[in-house]
Amino acid sequence: MTNTTPLAQSFFSRDTHAVARDLLGKLLIRKVDQHVISGRITEVECYVGVDDAACHAAHGKTERNQIMFGPAGHAYIYLIYGMYNCLNIVTEAVDFPAAILIRSLEPTNDLAFMMQRRGQSKINNLTTGPGKLCQAMAIDRSLNENDLTKATNLWIANGSQRIRQSEIMRTARIGVDYAGSSAKLPWRYLINNNQFVSAALPSYSK
DNA sequence: GGTTCGATCCTCT
DNA sequence: GAGGATCGAACCT
Numbered sequence: 001m002t003n004t005t006p007l008a009q010s011f012f013s014r015d016t017h018a019v020a021r022d023l024l025g026k027l028l029i030r031k032v033d034q035h036v037i038s039g040r041i042t043e044v045e046c047y048v049g050v051d052d053a054a055c056h057a058a059h060g061k062t063e064r065n066q067i068m069f070g071p072a073g074h075a076y077i078y079l080i081y082g083m084y085n086c087l088n089i090v091t092e093a094v095d096f097p098a099a100i101l102i103r104s105l106e107p108t109n110d111l112a113f114m115m116q117r118r119g120q121s122k123i124n125n126l127t128t129g130p131g132k133l134c135q136a137m138a139i140d141r142s143l144n145e146n147d148l149t150k151a152t153n154l155w156i157a158n159g160s161q162r163i164r165q166s167e168i169m170r171t172a173r174i175g176v177d178y179a180g181s182s183a184k185l186p187w188r189y190l191i192n193n194n195q196f197v198s199a200a201l202p203s204y205s206k
Numbered sequence: 207g208g209t210t211c212g213a214t215c216c217t218c219t
Numbered sequence: 220g221a222g223g224a225t226c227g228a229a230c231c232t
Contacts (some may be wrong), residue, residue, distance in 0.1 A: 045213070181212095
């Protein structure tokens, strides 16, 4: 049985790394028009606090990143490179800026919808990357600040599969070389030997 | 008001 | 492995 009940806010208001590990294997569900699109989370990255040079909040609160300072369990969605959206989930306490970037999914429902959105029929090229999964699931900035603990149009659920700690691998984050020593932190978590992870290789891995 | 550049992806070589 | 697409946030002057 697949559990599609939204995870509670208490799940997200914990230590970001603990939430990141627990998010692997969970279900991301998107409801749009008559479609219910979903995928299992296979890869995430942590962005934590003002001391993390790769985190958007590293230089304090701004118009764009203020969502990260807000309550946990909300979506922080921003535009990258002028063309792609990235989906993050706010974690930890109010006024502590932290979020988890969803980097990759394993498609589980309404693959036809995703294929059409992506103009791709290869199943492992639908949602394996932060920009790709947003395109496949019709996630854009209109969903910014969306409460992900409510089953409205975007939320996270338990799903049906539990991931063991021994199945989790961690590496450095992708595309953050500009962040100096922070770029080397092993804050990317993914499911070991899963084919639904982004192709990008870390500049440094364990 | 102007400039810079990015938590990416795709299409070429 | 390199380069282009494309735009708004953030940081200048």
